[in-house]
Structure formats: structure tokens, C-alpha cells
Amino acid sequence: MTVSFSIIKEDARTGARAGVLHTLRGDVETPVFMPVGTQATVKTMTPQEVWDLGGRLILSNTYHLYLRPGPDLIQEAGGLHRFMGWDGPILTDSGGFQVFSLAPLRRIEEDGVWFRSHIDGSEHFFSPEKAVAVQEALGSDIAMAFDQCAPYPCTYEEAREAMERTSRWALRCKEARRREDQALFGIVQGGVHRDLREKSVNDLVALDFPGYGIGGLSVGEPKDIMYQVLDYTVPLLPREKPRYLMGVGSPDCLLEGVARGVDMFDCVLPTRIARNGTVFTREGKLVVRNAEYARDFRPLDPDCNCYACRHFTRAYIRHLIKANEVLGIRLTTIHNLHFVLELMRSIRRAILEGNFYEYKEAFLARWNKN
Amino acid sequence: MTVSFSIIKEDARTGARAGVLHTLRGDVETPVFMPVGTQATVKTMTPQEVWDLGGRLILSNTYHLYLRPGPDLIQEAGGLHRFMGWDGPILTDSGGFQVFSLAPLRRIEEDGVWFRSHIDGSEHFFSPEKAVAVQEALGSDIAMAFDQCAPYPCTYEEAREAMERTSRWALRCKEARRREDQALFGIVQGGVHRDLREKSVNDLVALDFPGYGIGGLSVGEPKDIMYQVLDYTVPLLPREKPRYLMGVGSPDCLLEGVARGVDMFDCVLPTRIARNGTVFTREGKLVVRNAEYARDFRPLDPDCNCYACRHFTRAYIRHLIKANEVLGIRLTTIHNLHFVLELMRSIRRAILEGNFYEYKEAFLARWNKN
Numbered sequence: 001m002t003v004s005f006s007i008i009k010e011d012a013r014t015g016a017r018a019g020v021l022h023t024l025r026g027d028v029e030t031p032v033f034m035p036v037g038t039q040a041t042v043k044t045m046t047p048q049e050v051w052d053l054g055g056r057l058i059l060s061n062t063y064h065l066y067l068r069p070g071p072d073l074i075q076e077a078g079g080l081h082r083f084m085g086w087d088g089p090i091l092t093d094s095g096g097f098q099v100f101s102l103a104p105l106r107r108i109e110e111d112g113v114w115f116r117s118h119i120d121g122s123e124h125f126f127s128p129e130k131a132v133a134v135q136e137a138l139g140s141d142i143a144m145a146f147d148q149c150a151p152y153p154c155t156y157e158e159a160r161e162a163m164e165r166t167s168r169w170a171l172r173c174k175e176a177r178r179r180e181d182q183a184l185f186g187i188v189q190g191g192v193h194r195d196l197r198e199k200s201v202n203d204l205v206a207l208d209f210p211g212y213g214i215g216g217l218s219v220g221e222p223k224d225i226m227y228q229v230l231d232y233t234v235p236l237l238p239r240e241k242p243r244y245l246m247g248v249g250s251p252d253c254l255l256e257g258v259a260r261g262v263d264m265f266d267c268v269l270p271t272r273i274a275r276n277g278t279v280f281t282r283e284g285k286l287v288v289r290n291a292e293y294a295r296d297f298r299p300l301d302p303d304c305n306c307y308a309c310r311h312f313t314r315a316y317i318r319h320l321i322k323a324n325e326v327l328g329i330r331l332t333t334i335h336n337l338h339f340v341l342e343l344m345r346s347i348r349r350a351i352l353e354g355n356f357y358e359y360k361e362a363f364l365a366r367w368n369k370n
Numbered sequence: 371m372t373v374s375f376s377i378i379k380e381d382a383r384t385g386a387r388a389g390v391l392h393t394l395r396g397d398v399e400t401p402v403f404m405p406v407g408t409q410a411t412v413k414t415m416t417p418q419e420v421w422d423l424g425g426r427l428i429l430s431n432t433y434h435l436y437l438r439p440g441p442d443l444i445q446e447a448g449g450l451h452r453f454m455g456w457d458g459p460i461l462t463d464s465g466g467f468q469v470f471s472l473a474p475l476r477r478i479e480e481d482g483v484w485f486r487s488h489i490d491g492s493e494h495f496f497s498p499e500k501a502v503a504v505q506e507a508l509g510s511d512i513a514m515a516f517d518q519c520a521p522y523p524c525t526y527e528e529a530r531e532a533m534e535r536t537s538r539w540a541l542r543c544k545e546a547r548r549r550e551d552q553a554l555f556g557i558v559q560g561g562v563h564r565d566l567r568e569k570s571v572n573d574l575v576a577l578d579f580p581g582y583g584i585g586g587l588s589v590g591e592p593k594d595i596m597y598q599v600l601d602y603t604v605p606l607l608p609r610e611k612p613r614y615l616m617g618v619g620s621p622d623c624l625l626e627g628v629a630r631g632v633d634m635f636d637c638v639l640p641t642r643i644a645r646n647g648t649v650f651t652r653e654g655k656l657v658v659r660n661a662e663y664a665r666d667f668r669p670l671d672p673d674c675n676c677y678a679c680r681h682f683t684r685a686y687i688r689h690l691i692k693a694n695e696v697l698g699i700r701l702t703t704i705h706n707l708h709f710v711l712e713l714m715r716s717i718r719r720a721i722l723e724g725n726f727y728e729y730k731e732a733f734l735a736r737w738n739k740n
């Protein structure tokens with residue numbers, strides 16, 4: 001088994017669990033947030049910086065790397081880890097979400113999806129077998145099955161078709177696997193429909209994956225809808241397998257996801273809003289590029305201990321961002337990633353100490369204060 | 371005296387000297403290259419990274435900081451050092467060069483220069499007194515006198531007028547000084563005319579500055595013309611004062627400048643070409659963004675020991691640059707700054723060991739090989 005999972009402690013009042021994901025490239029404590037390195041780099045950061053912030057498992061995007069620089073080149077470089085200089089474990093998504101959300105002119109067939117590159121317009125075809133082959137060329141530690149992600153909102157029929165195709169494709173992905181050193185996780189679909197989610201979980205659990213992604217959420221639906229779907233979906237998943245909520249990364253959603261039994265998360269949100277000059281603080285988001293911070297000589301978050309907050313003021317970081325200086329978005333990225341990774345560490349500690357519920361309530365009360 | 375200079379060793383075969391520039395914020399070994407932090411940041415780098423590469427004295431631009439975020443804000447922040455988190459010494463230029471090269475619609479009067487901001491078109495006036503006041507608000511360790519830099523080419527009359535005005539302005543700068551903890555260097559002008567350079571040196575040396583900038587070079591003239599001007603200008607400057615060749619930073623020019631008795635240099639070149647995907651190697655420049663490096667899995671420079679060269683390949687860095695990933699220009703910037711700062715350390719060592727001439731010839735032979 002290339003990836004296995006141990007549960008260390010289960011919370012008494014919520015569905016939260018603290019665990020360890022064992023990979024061939026090291027253990028990862030859960031609940032875990034995976035920084036996103038879309039194009040073989042966590043934007044603005046060196047691998048060393050990601051590691052120093054406590055990033056232990058990163059996500060990279062199959063769709064982007066397939067288009068540029070291409071899986072052949074990365075294979076020739078010795079695989080994605082060597083190419084990008086990251087020695088820890090890597091999870092790759094299947095490309096499905098990007099094909100269905102980013103690429104123009106897609107045509108879905110039972111065999112796979114035709115789409116055009118968002119970079120140069122060239123035409124490409126992705127199938128379950130192709131998604132597995134590309135991820136095997138990249139050499140990630142955890143690959144994801146190729147899924148069809150239905151948009152939100154969509155009709156019940158659309159959600160059903162996408163879910164059923166995802167189940168058929170999951171089987172094909174499993175049969176296409178060749179590498180023994182890469183784990184393959186299945187992805188649950190079914191939109192916001194309880195019966196479809198149940199059917200999806202049944203289909204996938206029958207294939208006995210070593211872990212399960214929960215897809216089709218965080219695609220535009222209200223948060224309480226997402227929480228409802230988690231409420232009835234997560235308990236259906238096998239207790240002993242890791243559960244991965246895809247595309248979730250705002251602090252409140254991380255807490256609510258953990259409370260519902262999710263072990264793994266990824267999201268571009270912390271790094272993307274950082275590049276727009278928005279940072280997390282204990283009291284909610286702060287748009288540091290706003291004029292009101294021009295002469296604010298406090299750190300981004302007075303309660304934060306990151307490199308940015310120990311050395312620089314809001315006024316300086318705002319100046320950098322207004323002047324289009326790269327250091328500005330480096331500092332906001334460091335801060336936001338530190339914030340989320342530190343949150344995950346605190347969550348895990350609270351679960352182990354048996355006070356996760358209290359921690360969550362206190363965090364959310366302060367987060368929602370303004 | 372806020373800044374003083376000690377000569378440790380003079381080279382027997384060339385004009386090179388190894389020295390120490392003593393400042394209130396620490397000693398700086400010379401010959402020294404100053405990384406440029408135009409907008410209160412060395413582009414893409416943290417202060418810690420600049421320090422770790424061996425940067426000991428940095429340059430910041432009065433013109434840019436005057437326009438954004440403004441000297442009042444920086445003064446309120448506790449001065450430029452605190453604002454940008456750099457504890458070492460800082461030299462600020464006078465703004466003269468930028469006013470005469472960057473700002474549109476300038477009108478030169480004896481009292482000063484009217485110009486428009488390149489950012490928002492607003493009108494501003496800079497005089498010798500204003501240039502000193504702004505630099506005192508910034509709180510740099512070394513300020514530069516406000517000079518008029520004539521373009522290349524220009525008529526003899528233009529060069530003469532700019533030089534004579536620079537001398538009159540130098541006196542006004544000296545008289546305008548208020549801060550005791552800031553040194554003021556004069557700037558020699560005179561274009562490419564020997565008699566004008568002699569007159570300029572005489573005027574400035576009569577004012578007894580603690581250091582002298584050599585301005586009006588590296589403004590488009592051929593390199594051998596610049597070397598000629600240095601050949602007859604530098605020996606006129608007082609031996610015991612530091613000499614600063616403004617705007618020079620290519621490895622060959624650094625070596626030739628040192629050989630002619632220059633102690634200090636600054637230039638945006640290493641960091642600017644890095645952002646365009648060009649790096650220094652022992653064998654000359656290499657445009658790593660070119661297609662020929664797509665599958666080149668060697669480091670930028672196999673003889674380099676910098677963070678970029680120890681961990682990443684040309685293929686990876688090219689991918690990052692093609693994909694507009696910030697890490698790409700961070701790595702090329704780290705490499706180029708390391709290259710130049712390491713070159714300066716090697717130059718100093720060679721001077722101290724008495725083999726600077728041989729070192730220079732060997733370096734240039736390899737540099738010019740291709």
C-alpha cells in the first residue's frame with residue numbers, strides 16, 4: 001500500500017478526526033491543508049519556504065502541467081518532485097475540474113472530453129486512461145480519478161449524468177493504473193442531491209479506493225448548502241479512509257469541514273486573494289491595498305508570528321502592492337499560507353486535546369466579529 | 371564624520387584598491403556593488419535574502435520614493451531603514467538622474483527643475499535644497515548631491531553647462547544639509563570631455579566631500595569611451611576618499627572600473643535582465659527563456675553555488691518564466707545578484723592577494739569566450 005491512513009483521535013462532539021496520512025515520501029498529519037502549486041510552483045514561493053511554513057503535502061494541477069511544460073518533459077526531468085525541487089509528497093488532481101471549468105470548447109463523450117487549451121487554443125482529448133497516464137508520468141504520490149464535475153446550479157438530470165459517468169470513469173481509472181508507487185483516490189460527485197451523493201459513494205466504495213475526494217462542492221453554491229451535503233455525504237464514507245474536500249480553503253469552511261469529518265483540503269484562495277492584496281486576520285479578511293492602511297504601521301495581523309508580520313507593516317506592504325513590487329504579494333502570500341497552515345495545526349491540537357468544538361466556536365466568533 | 375574610508379591595499383599593476391567604508395550602520399568592504407532598491411525594495415527580494423547574498427550597502431531612489439509613498443510617510447514610519455526592514459547602510463541617489471531621464475516635461479532653471487510625475491502626471495519641483503531635504507527625511511546614510519546629468523551624445527556646450535550647474539548645485543546641497551548622521555557625496559559631471567571632467571573634479575574637491583560619485587557615464591556611450599573618461603578622471607580624485615561609479619553593473623565593466631580605482635558601483639542591470647529571463651554565467655550571458663533550454667537539466671551556471679543553481683534546472687526556470695510564475699524571476703534575480711556580489715568578493719580577495727590583474731584577465735577571457 002503506497003498510502004495508508006491512521007486515525008489518532010476522534011472528536012466526541014463533532015465528526016472531527018486527527019490522523020496521519022502515511023506516504024512513501026513521509027507522514028502527513030491530518031487534518032491537512034494542501035498549498036496549491038498549479039504550474040509546478042506554489043505561486044511566489046520557493047519549495048523551502050512552503051516547507052518552512054509547515055506545508056507537508058502539496059497539490060499540483062494535471063491539466064496545467066499537461067499543457068505546459070508537458071508530462072514528457074517532466075518525466076525526462078525525473079518526475080515532478082525533482083523538476084520542482086519538492087521532496088515531500090504531492091497530490092495531483094485529475095484535470096477533470098479544469099477541463100470542465102477553464103478549457104473552452106469542450107465536448108463530452110462517454111470515452112472522454114475534447115477541449116481546447118486556454119493557452120494556445122490547441123485541441124486535446126482527456127480520458128480516464130489519459131488522466132492516469134499523465135499523472136503517472138508526473139509521478140505524484142496521490143493521483144485523483146478523472147471525474148465529471150457538474151456546475152452549480154444545474155438540473156437534477158445533469159447532476160445525475162455527471163455522477164454516473166464519474167463512477168464509470170473511476171472504474172476505468174482503476175483498471176488503467178500501472179505504477180505501484182502511486183495511490184489513486186476516487187471522487188464522489190452528485191451535486192446537491194442526497195440520493196445522488198449516496199449512489200456515488202456506493203459506486204466508489206465498491207471499488208475500494210485508499211481515499212475519497214468529495215468533488216462538485218465549493219463551485220458557487222451557498223456555504224450552508226455545502227455543509228448540508230457534507231452532513232449527509234461524509235458519514236457514508238468508510239471511517240478508516242482519508243476524506244478530501246476539494247477546492248475548500250477559507251478558514252470558516254476549513255473548520256466546518258473538519259467538524260464534518262474531512263481530513264484533507266486544498267484551495268487557491270489563500271494565495272490568490274494574497275495576490276489581490278487581501279489577507280486573513282483573526283478578525284476576518286483585511287484588504288491591505290485599501291487607502292485606509294497607507295499610514296497603518298501595525299503588522300498585517302498583530303496576533304501573527306509569520307515572517308511578514310514580524311518584519312513589516314501594513315503601510316509598507318500596501319506601498320509594495322500599489323507599486324507593483326513582487327515582494328508585496330510574496331509577503332501577503334507568506335502570511336495567508338502561514339495563517340491557514342497554523343489554523344490546521346491548531347485544529348489538530350484542539351482535536352487531540354478534546355476541545356475542538358470550543359476552539360471552532362471561539363475562532364468563528366472572532367472571525368465573524370466585524 | 372558619519373562615513374569614513376580606509377584603504378587596506380592598493381594594487382601594484384592597476385588602480386584597484388581594497389578598502390573599508392565605515393558607516394554608522396556598519397562597515398562595508400570595498401570594492402562594493404550596491405543592489406538597487408528603487409521603490410524601497412530590491413525587486414523580488416526580501417531584505418534578509420539580500421543580506422544573505424552578501425549585500426551590505428543598498429541604493430534607493432529619491433525620485434521614486436518622493437513620488438510614492440512620499441518622504442512624509444517614510445519619515446512617519448521611522449525612516450527608510452525601518453520602513454523597508456533593512457538594517458544595513460543605505461545610499462540614496464539625488465533624484466537628478468531620474469528627473470532628467472524618466473520624468474516627462476521637465477524645465478530646467480538655475481534654481482531647480484520642474485518635472486511631471488511618470489506615475490500620475492502631477493507637476494513637481496526639485497532643487498538642490500529639496501533633494502537634500504527629501505533625502506534627510508528618508509534618512510539614508512549617504513546622500514548624493516543634486517546634479518544635472520547631460521545625455522549622451524550631447525554638444526560640448528550642453529555638457530559644460532550641465533557640469534557647471536552641477537558644481538553650483540553641489541555647493542547649495544552642502545549648505546542645505548541639516549542632519550549630522552548623513553554623509554553627502556558630490557557628483558562629478560562633464561560628459562566625455564577631459565577638460566570638463568577636470569574642471570568638475572576641481573570644483574567638487576574644493577568643497578571637500580567625504581566621497582565622490584562619477585556621474586554622466588553608462589548613459590549610452592560605448593564602453594571604451596567610458597573607460598577613457600575613467601582613465602583621466604579617477605586619478606584626479608583624492609586618493610583617500612571613496613569613488614563611486616554610478617549606474618555600472620555588468621561584470622566586465624565592474625572589473626574595468628575597479629582596475630581604474632573605483633570603489634563603489636550600483637546598477638539595476640543584474641536584477642532587470644533577470645526579470646527578462648537573462649542570467650550571467652562565467653561564460654557570458656545566457657537567455658534562459660530561449661527554447662533551446664526547454665530540456666536543459668543543468669543549473670543556470672554549473673560553476674555557481676547560489677540557491678537557484680543548487681536546486682533548480684534551466685528547464686524548470688524556463689518553464690516558470692514562460693508560465694509567468696514569480697518564482698522564475700526570483701531565481702534569476704537571486705542568481706544574478708549572487709553572481710555580481712560573489713564577483714566583488716573575488717575581486718577584493720584578488721586585490722588583497724596581489725593577483726587582481728591576472729584574475730581580471732582570466733575572468734574576461736572566459737566571459738568573452740562565446
Ligand SMILES: [Zn+2]
Nearest residue numbers: 304306309335
Ligand atoms: Zn503574518
Ligand SMILES: [Zn+2]
Nearest residue numbers: 674676679705
Ligand atoms: Zn546561481
